[in-house]
Amino acid sequence: MRKILMSGLATLFLAAPAWAAPDWAGVDAALGRAGVEQAGGVHRYGFPRSDLRVVLDGVSIKPTLGLGSWAAFQPMGDEVMVMGDLVLTHEEVNPVMSRLLQGGFTITALHNHLLRSAPSTMYMHIAGHGEPVKLATALRQALAASHTPMAPPPSSAGSGAPPPLDLNTATLDQLMGAKGKVNGGVLQYSIPRAERLMDGGMVTPPSLGTATAINFQPTxxxxxxxxxxxxxxxSEVDPVLRALRAGGIEVTALHNHMLNDEPRLFFMHFWANDDAAKLARGLRSALDKMNNQRS
Known part of the structure; x- marks a missing residue:
């Protein structure tokens, strides 16, 4: 009897269809660019707002400093969970929102990240779950209601090493306690939390926007x-806010990005233009009050 049962189970498992991977080629085609694969099989797509000329306190903001729309597709069998953040002008917000809602997306937050910038920009956080090409097509149609450049960004392959950044990156790495990466003329840090982060019952890795992001643009x-x-x-909101203000760093926004996150997460945005090492010390003081992964 036991042999018959085991044989039946083996037949059942062999007959069951294996989960297919998402149609990444179809997603790439729908979005007009190749995604960058991240840990856990996540495919992340960037849509830099290179069309915008945003100035804040006399600083012309590079797209990689604070004007980078993105969407990340996390595999769930042959379906995906999508999370993202779209940079929009005031006039673009509702046309893009309407198309996203028609396409099956949920809007999880809408707010500022910066103060005093001209033109002002809003940041729309989105979530979706379902067939990947359908979601990618809906996202493309929504972005078409904005002036977001949809041509693939120029490839940097074969262009040689990027020009050196006008900052002492080794000193900043030491002060920050992390290794930065130069991207589009900006030194970027991504610092994951130590806990397992969830949203709607799914693990949300750093590539879905759950890591602290800190960017330095030389001035x-x-x-x-x-x-x-x-x-x-x-419990970290007040200590981190106080540390940033003590370091001469403005707090420009405090809000949610997700709706069903566990633990509940709060996102605190900031701004300053000052001596880079001084700012790094202020940022590190704030980071030391958090439960982050230690390198």
């Missing part, structure tokens, strides 16, 4: 403009 003479967001649990 000359050893100075840098900084922006990004700290990813915090409730």
């Amino acid at each position: 000359g003479g050893g100075k840098a403009a900084i922006t990004g967001d700290f990813v915090l649990i409730a």
Whole structure:
């Protein structure tokens, strides 16, 4: 009897169809660019707002400092969970929102990240779940209601090493306690939290926007403009806010990005333009009050 049962189970498992991977080629085609594969099989797509000329306190903001729309597709069998953040002008918000809603997306947050910028920009956080090409097509149609450049960004392959950044990156790495990466003329840090983060019952890795992001854009003479967001649990909000203000760093926004996150996360955005090393020390003081992964 036991042999018959085991044989039946083996037949059942052999007959069951294996989960197919998402149609990444179809997603790439729908979005007009190749995704960058991240840990866990996540495919992340960037849509830099290179069309915008945003100035804040005399600093012309590079797309990689604070104007980068993105969407990340996390595999769930042959379906995906999508999370993202779209950079929009005021006039673009509702046309894009309407198309996203028609396409099956949920809007999880809408808010500012910066203050005093001209033109002002809003940041629309989105979520979706389902067939990947259908979601990618809906996202493309929504972005078409904005002036987001949809041509694939130029490839950097064969262009040689990027020009050196006008910052002492080794010193900043040491002060920050992390290794930065130069991207589009900006030094970027991504610092994951130590906990397992969930949204709607699914693990949300750092590539879905759950890591603290800190960006330095050189502004000359050893100075840098900084922006990004700290990813915090409730008990960390006040200590981190106080540390940033003590370091001469403005807090520009505090809000949610997701709706069903566990633990509940708060995102604190910031801005300053000052001596880069001084700012790094202020940022590190805030990071030390958080439960982050240690390198």
